[in-house]
Amino acid sequence: MILIVDDKPENILSLKTILELHSFPTDTALSGEEALKKILRQSYALIIVDVQMPGMDGFEVAEAISGYSKARDVPILFLSAVSTEKKFITKGYSSGGIDYITKPIDADILLLKVKTFYRLYEQNRELNRIETSLRSEIEYRKKMEGELQERAGELHSILESLPQVAFTTRADGQIEFVNEQWLNYAPSKQEFPFTHPDDADLPRVWARTVAMGEALELEIRVRRIDSEQYRFHLLRAMPIREGETIVKWVGTFTDIEDQKQAVKRKDEFISIASHELKTPLTTIKAYMQLLDRSISTGNPTKQYVERALAQVRKLDNLIVELLDLSKIESGKLKFNKKLFSFEAMLSNAIEMIQQTYPDYHITRKGTADVELYGDETRIEQVIINYLTNAVKYSPDRKEIDIATVVKPDGRLFVEVRDYGIGIRKDHQADIFSKFYRVEESANRFQGLGIGLYICAEIIRRHEGEFGVESEPGEGSAFYFSVPLSVG
Numbered sequence: 001m002i003l004i005v006d007d008k009p010e011n012i013l014s015l016k017t018i019l020e021l022h023s024f025p026t027d028t029a030l031s032g033e034e035a036l037k038k039i040l041r042q043s044y045a046l047i048i049v050d051v052q053m054p055g056m057d058g059f060e061v062a063e064a065i066s067g068y069s070k071a072r073d074v075p076i077l078f079l080s081a082v083s084t085e086k087k088f089i090t091k092g093y094s095s096g097g098i099d100y101i102t103k104p105i106d107a108d109i110l111l112l113k114v115k116t117f118y119r120l121y122e123q124n125r126e127l128n129r130i131e132t133s134l135r136s137e138i139e140y141r142k143k144m145e146g147e148l149q150e151r152a153g154e155l156h157s158i159l160e161s162l163p164q165v166a167f168t169t170r171a172d173g174q175i176e177f178v179n180e181q182w183l184n185y186a187p188s189k190q191e192f193p194f195t196h197p198d199d200a201d202l203p204r205v206w207a208r209t210v211a212m213g214e215a216l217e218l219e220i221r222v223r224r225i226d227s228e229q230y231r232f233h234l235l236r237a238m239p240i241r242e243g244e245t246i247v248k249w250v251g252t253f254t255d256i257e258d259q260k261q262a263v264k265r266k267d268e269f270i271s272i273a274s275h276e277l278k279t280p281l282t283t284i285k286a287y288m289q290l291l292d293r294s295i296s297t298g299n300p301t302k303q304y305v306e307r308a309l310a311q312v313r314k315l316d317n318l319i320v321e322l323l324d325l326s327k328i329e330s331g332k333l334k335f336n337k338k339l340f341s342f343e344a345m346l347s348n349a350i351e352m353i354q355q356t357y358p359d360y361h362i363t364r365k366g367t368a369d370v371e372l373y374g375d376e377t378r379i380e381q382v383i384i385n386y387l388t389n390a391v392k393y394s395p396d397r398k399e400i401d402i403a404t405v406v407k408p409d410g411r412l413f414v415e416v417r418d419y420g421i422g423i424r425k426d427h428q429a430d431i432f433s434k435f436y437r438v439e440e441s442a443n444r445f446q447g448l449g450i451g452l453y454i455c456a457e458i459i460r461r462h463e464g465e466f467g468v469e470s471e472p473g474e475g476s477a478f479y480f481s482v483p484l485s486v487g
């Protein structure tokens with residue numbers, strides 16, 4: 001907006017007409033005093049002021065404006081009768097843009113000057129806008145930097161308070177911060193702790209982790225710098241992201257040597273105990289079988305012996321499971337793989353279960369008249385385990401389906417379906433883990449929670465896959481698939 005200041009309304013009108021014809025918005029004031037009031041209230045792009053006015057003249061107006069911080073830089077165009085007054089003008093108003101135009105006013109010259117000032121004004125405004133946005137950008141960055149430093153400080157205090165060895169690295173994996181514990185294990189703040197020569201090479205593992213951008217969990221032996229003895233530690237490292245980008249990594253080494261030793265002692269105990277129990281039990285079983293055979297049918301003692309024998313078999317199965325478990329733990333579960341008739345093995349297994357649980361009805365679906373390469377006894381163990389679980393966890397619905405199919409990709413698929421208590425979704429992923437039993441049903445049904453763990457290991461060792469589909473109250477379908485021939 002351009003402010004025109006003149007005491008003569010006819011002058012104002014003619015200026016206003018010229019300017020508005022060329023789309024310049026205008027405002028007017030009939031005296032210096034009125035102009036000053038307006039300038040205080042509003043910003044103008046240019047002020048055109050008549051030099052000769054009664055009361056406050058043009059120069060005085062300019063001088064007053066130069067005292068206003070708000071309007072100090074607004075350019076002024078003086079209208080004067082004679083051109084020699086220029087040096088006068090400059091004296092009064094030096095900071096803003098200044099020019100004059102002589103009367104009578106030449107419209108072309110006026111427009112030329114107004115346009116120049118207006119362009120300047122707009123450029124100035126644009127510069128101001130850029131400056132303001134730059135300033136706020138700088139402020140924002142400063143604030144962010146401050147916040148970031150504060151957060152890093154907080155993180156470092158937390159890491160310092162941990163009993164573990166802890167560190168952070170930059171996004172590229174360069175160590176950035178280490179807590180006090182670090183120097184008990186590492187030669188310097190820039191290097192990783194000493195690791196056992198037989199374990200993974202830590203700098204290499206770290207480089208790979210950073211390149212993959214995924215969290216790391218690794219059991220690794222490290223030693224204190226003042227000790228020769230390595231202890232198992234769990235190294236966990238997590239990427240810290242801002243949006244999608246990894247900005248740093250934070251990691252800890254936790255001493256797990258004592259747990260490791262405890263687990264080892266427990267495994268050894270299970271192994272020894274199950275071996276020690278197995279020998280006398282085998283003898284008991286043999287004598288019980290002899291006794292059973294020697295008692296003629298119809299003798300009332302026979303049913304007691306048979307009941308005792310059934311319990312002995314249960315005990316025997318539990319001990320066999322424990323023995324298998326300790327073999328898995330010590331890497332001694334051996335497989336005797338050869339080609340065998342799958343259908344024959346399956347029929348045997350079904351018959352055996354059918355005899356043991358005569359009130360259950362097992363329906364065979366599909367055929368699998370194929371030769372399978374694998375350990376027959378172990379595959380049979382999986383099927384018997386699935387079937388006994390199907391019986392055990394279906395006390396009220398006594399139907400079981402067992403389906404087999406050879407898939408086009410040359411894999412044999414086996415599924416045992418029951419209509420029993422089922423398994424909640426949140427338990428399904430865990431039931432193949434060691435000692436896992438569904439809590440709600442654990443008291444109602446006896447077991448050690450290792451049967452499925454052994455099945456999983458057997459199937460894995462046959463390059464197979466396994467799983468379960470189940471609805472609570474509707475039943476479960478346990479399945480596995482193995483390649484017919486390997487390699």
Ligand code: ADP
Pocket residue numbers: 389390393418420421422423431436437438439441446447448449450451452453476
């Ligand atoms: P165990 O039967 O000795 O407890 P398993 O390893 O065979 O151990 O099974 C683990 C757990 O999975 C069981 O405790 C039970 O909660 C659940 N489970 C296994 N089979 C079934 C099934 N057919 N129906 C319902 N739950 C089952």
